[in-house]
Structures are given as structure tokens and as C-alpha cells.
Amino acid sequence: MGRSAPFFLRHGGDMLEEKIKRVLEEFRTDSKGTASPQELRNKYFGRKNGMVTLLMKELQLVPPAEKPVAGKQVNELKLALEAELDGLEAGSASQALAERLQAERVDVTLPGNRRPIGHSHPLTLVRSEIEDIFSSMGYWVEDGPEIETTFYNFEALNIPEHHPARDSQDTFYISDTLLLRTHTSPVQIRTMQKQRPPLRIICPGKVYRRDNPDATHSPAFQQIEGLAVDESLTFRDFKGTLEYFLKAFFSQKTKVRFRPSYFAFTEPSAEVDISCIFCAGVGCRVCKTSGWIEVLGAGMVDPAVFRYVDYDPEKYTGFAFGLGIERFAMLKYSVNNIQYFYESDLRFLEQF
């Protein structure tokens, strides 16, 4: 070189081309190593000490005449490194994405984790089945409160004040006039009060008695009440309806028998038995060798009850019945202890 090198080119003792070459080589070596694109960007373009940044700063010291050439060379270096860094960054982002996709890969062909699907409690199954049988005969469902007055639970059902059924030994009293209903029969009264005949209703619900828990008793259990009232209902309708229902629920082979009984609100009254479903009436341990099992209480509505609800007993007749849902479920599913229904033991419940 004939001319002495300009100030800028001599600065630091290196020629500009050499400096650029060195920076470029160092960048190439670095970019093949383990440094991340971010680290490279800091090293070459860091705001204070980036190698390219320093070269740009040095340009300010270059005499104006030499600036265009020097500036062009440094700018080309800057553009080249930036382009390479952009490429590296894009590569590393797509590599990170690929790694993430691989790590989080979902095999959509794998079967999902199925949640176990629950089902109705056996007492609910029995209640629904009984409701279905009666609704197929034109009955509808009525509801009533579990906390009742003595009027609806007893008096309007023809159970007067000193009747033994009112005994506090049997009934959970809340006050002198309020109690937990001991049967679903009060719903009969409530429905007859609000509706004129013809009536065909069933009333499922919880009832409460001061019975000690054992294999066949619980202090809280469920009943279904039935009531039909019309102008010409007879004992034949009563027998036929219950026979139809019991055969539909248990089996067409089931025999049904009516035994005289007593309820204050029906006259005549009957206990209804079915032929033992375990021994087909031959006699076994469950039916205590009698061949029969008692399943419900029933009767023709006592005219005294009609008077409480302002129905004309000369014009209307009716029949009513009441059954224990647990008892029906025990017979249907051969369960020998009522307490199983309340224990929420999945090993028991999963069988239904």
C-alpha cells in the first residue's frame, strides 16, 4: 500500500479488513459451538461491548473522507451477522417447538380414561318401576311434606287422639302438633283436599318411625301410597288393580292373597300376601314355611275419611294401599338385610 493507512484502519493496530475477518471467523466458530443465539447476539451486538457494536462506535472516529468506505464494510459485516443470527434464532425456535411437540405428543388413537358411570340406587330403581306400572294404569305421582301435622298424619285418617298408633313410642314428635310423618297416607288427604274425584295417585316418599334398626326395620324408610277414588269403584277393582301390579312387579306366576286386617282409614282392610318368590309357595326359611309373604296393607277408603275432605261418601268409593319400598327391593333382589341399602357400600351397590 503506497498511501499510509487511514486513521480508522490503523486503529487498534489492525487493518479494518482483518478486524472484520476476525470477527466473522470468531462468529462462525462460536455459532458452531454450544452458545445459544441469544448469547451470540449479546456477544456481537450487545449495547456496550458487542464486537460489532464496538466497531460501529469506532466509525465515529474515522475521518469523514474515509467514512463511506469504512461504514459500508462494517455495515456489511453487521448485516451478514444479523442475517445469520436471525437464521440461528429461527432454527432454534423451530427446534424448541419440535422438541416440545415431541415431548407433549398425544396419541389420539389411545382409548381415553373413562370415568365410571354411576347408576340409580336399588331403592330408586324399585320406586321407578312401581311408578311406571301405576302410570301405565293412569295413575299420577303426588308429593307431600315429610314434616306433618297431627291432623294429616292421624286425625284426618280417622286415627283419633288416644289411638295407640299416635303413641310417642312409635312417632318422632317435633312438637305437640308437628311430627315426622309415620306413613305416606297423609298425602291422600292433601290431594283429596285440593282435587275432586276421579283420582288415581301414588305418593312415594320417606317416612319415619321409632323402630330400632334390624334386618327388616329402619327408623327412616320409604313407602309408596296409592289411592283411587271414583263414582263406582268396587272391591273387585281394588283386588284386580293390586293383583295386576304385584304380578307385573314380581312375576306373572305370583299368586296374590288378601287377608282381613285393620287400618283406621280403610274399611274393609286387608293385608296382601304374595306366594313366596323363593320357594314358589312350597314353604321355606324366608316365608317361615307358610308359602306366603306379606307385602302391603290396603283397603277400601273408610267413609269417615271422605268426610274430612268433603267428598260425598254416598257418591264416591275408593281404595288405598301402602307398601314399603325397601321390603319390595329386598324381595325383588333377594337382599336379606335392609341395612345394606343405607350403607353406601359400593360392593353392594355395584350389583344393581
Ligand code: FA5
Ligand atoms: C301403613 O303404613 C299404612 N299407611 C298402609 C296403608 C295405606 C294401609 C293405605 C291401608 C291403606 P304399615 O304400618 O303396615 O301400613 O306399613 C306399610 C309397610 O311399610 C310395611 O308393609 C313394611 O313393608 C313397611 N315398614 C313398616 N315399618 C317399617 C320399618 N321400620 N322399616 C322398614 N319398612 C317398614
